[in-house]
Amino acid sequence: MxxxxxxxxxxxxxxxxxxxxxxxxGRGVPKNLRLMMEKNLFRWDVTEIPGLDNWHDPEGAIEEAQRLLAELYGADRSYFLVNGSTSGVMAMLGAALEKGDEVLLPRNSHKAALMGIILTGAKPVYLKPQVDEELGVATGVPLSEWRKALEQHPDAKALFITNPTYQGFCPNLSGISSEAKARGMKVLVDEAHGPHLAFSKRLPSSAGECKVDVWVQSPHKMLCSLTQSAWLHLKGRDLDRERLRSYLSLLTSTSPSYILMASLDVARAVMETRGxxxxxxxxxxxxxxxxxxxxxxxxxxxxxxxxxxxxxxxxxxxxxxxxxxxxxxxxxxxxxxxxxxxxxxxxxxxxxxxxxxxxxxxxxxxxxxxxxxxxRFPARKKKIKSVCFPGDLPERAMDPGKAYFSPAEWIHLDAAFGRITSDAVVPYPPGVPLLYPGEVVEKQHIEVIREIQKAGGYCQGIKNGRIKVVKNG
Ligand SMILES: Cc1ncc(COP(=O)(O)O)c(C=O)c1O
CATH class of the missing domain: 3.90.1150.10 (Aspartate Aminotransferase, domain 1)
Known part of the structure; x- marks a missing residue:
């Protein structure tokens, strides 16, 4: 084993x-609840059996638990998820977008957003986040840049935004969401890292306080539910609930884990009583x-x-x-x-x-x-230099979905100039995709990848000096 x-x-x-x-x-779970969960791990490991409600069409205990959750977060409706915020992000994009619709999103969004875009066939409009050169990471997109994008893309159907990022950086969510809603766009929020924000005045605003349509959170990250559990909240009537429900169902096992859902119920109760x-x-x-x-x-x-x-x-x-x-x-x-x-x-x-x-x-x-x-670490004289990122976004030759599902081949980086990527290339740092599926590899991308690797960084999407590109593309 x-x-x-x-x-x-x-x-x-x-x-x-x-x-x-x-x-x-388990240390963060109140002792009585922790012992109850530990003792019943196998006894409660069931799925949709008569009398225990049905996640795909809840009417009993699951529905009631979700109602209590919605009440806690000021949502009109909440859903338990057993496949992480990943499934919630994909489902919200699916619910909001039709094939060919434009969606505005920062380029440093989580890869679940890319998957949601591929699933729906929507057209992404990427916004470049600023980069803090000293810290060597991407930060966020300022309100002024969002404004410009909203003006340049008045027909975009939705805006997707992360609050906070993995690093803890938060956007001006209230300002951005108000402007987008005033233009009739749907506001979708990835709050995977922020289920705790609503519980302290010392923390940045949470999506529930702003004009948003839907937001997803991973209580396994910052609260006390089990890994892979998450929840999603909905406000207002602008997002098609039936479509959201149907996408969530599409992305969820037909045997959802009641252990994960019980842990969500516990996390909700803990936050309600001592959040x-x-x-x-x-x-x-x-x-x-x-x-x-x-x-x-x-x-x-x-x-x-x-x-x-x-x-x-x-x-x-x-x-x-x-x-x-x-x-x-x-x-x-x-x-x-x-x-x-x-x-x-x-x-x-x-x-x-x-x-x-x-x-x-x-x-x-x-x-x-x-x-x-x-x-125990002594300061060293020689500082580490952060790696620079190309200024302009790459040329897009194909829709991300088309490129992702096209026949592909792995080729050496030296031979990649001018080819179309079939998967994302994400160097760490700064964790912003250098290339998305469907984009054209230029000399400067190859140089940045080499520089990052030489400096000991990691580059997702590059294996043994090779990159995945569209065959004959
Ligand atoms: C910003 C962001 N969104 C979404 C996710 C996906 O969350 P989960 O791991 O619950 O599927 C992550 C995961 O780390 C993330 O960092």
Whole structure:
């Protein structure tokens, strides 16, 4: 049982968890609910049997649980999801768009959005996010750029926006959504990383407070439900509910897990009864860690000072973005040392930064261990330089869906000039797709890929120096 053996090894080392899920090994779930879930894992592992309601057509307990969830988030309707926010993102795009419809979205959207676009045959209009050169990451698209795009594409049917990004950067959601709704567009929000936002005044606005049609959240990331569970909320009548329902059904197993749905019910109950406490506790811990990292280690932990700078409207301070390149390290290196030497597990690292997620499931002891470990890294004289990204968006030769499903071949990067990509190429950092399916590879793209790889970065969509392109394209 190779996987089981790995899991035993991982959990046996008492890892310090700064990664998802937000329950942090169950510690963040109130004890009575945790014990109930643990005791009944196998006994409750059922799917749609008579008397237990039916996810695909709920009328009983699932419907009631979803109603309570909608009430909590101020939605008109909410749905439990068992295939992550990924399925919610795809379903909302499916519900809002017909083949050929234009949709505006930042180029650094999650890949589920690309899949939704491919599924619907919609035409994406990408907005370029700003890049913070010092941190080496993409940030967000300012309101002024959204305005320009709204004016240039008055017939676009929808706008897709992420709040917050993986890094915790938030857009001016209220401003952007109001302008888009005034023009009759549907506003779809990927709030996978933001189910906690509504529970603290110290956090950026959540989609539920803005003029949006639909928003999806992953409570497994920042709250205490089990991995892969998510939920989706709907407001108003502008989005076709039947179409949304039908897309959700299309993307969901005919045997949805009642364990995952029970964990969603638990997460909702926890947030209803002590949501503020849970979120404030995570925030307090993050603030404590941020202060100590900035005072006692050579690294820079990003804080509220980035608000209003380079595409950042607001920032979710319950996650830590620790810039290590300014002290001469790559994020990949620091993440590895923390994991191997200290059993401290970060959420993620890129070339310049390491990310840590803190929730009500973390403790002061976790923070103390992290700060102690980071203090062990001496500052280095030589700074790490971030890699530059080409200024213009690439030429599009084919619709993403057509390119994605066309016969394809893997060819060496040297031979890729002028060819049409059949899959996305996403260098980390900054995590913004350099090329989307259907776009033409230019010399500058090849150079950037090489530069990133030379510097030790990772490039999704490139394997052994090869790229996937449309055959005969
Ligand atoms: C911005 C964003 N949206 C959507 C998703 C997909 O969420 P899930 O993992 O719940 O499917 C992710 C996953 O990390 C994400 O970062």
């Amino acid at each position: 190779p996987l089981v053996e790995k899991l035993i090894l991982y959990s046996g080392k008492s890892p310090v968890r700064f990664h998802m899920p937000g329950h942090k090994g 503020r406490y849970w979120v404030e506790r995570g925030l307090e811990l993050a603030e404590r860690a941020r202060r100590s990292i900035n005072e006692k280690t050579p690294f820079y932990c990003v804080g509220r000072e980035v608000r209003g700078r380079r595409g950042v409207y607001d920032v979710d301070l319950s996650r830590l973005m620790v810039n290590v390149s300014s002290a001469g390290y790559t994020g990949f290196f620091v993440e590895k040392v923390l994991r191997k030497r200290f059993h401290i597990y970060a959420e993620y690292a890129d070339f310049s930064n390491v990310y840590f997620l803190l929730t009500g499931g973390n403790t002061r002891d976790d923070v103390a261990k992290l700060v102690r470990a980071l203090k």
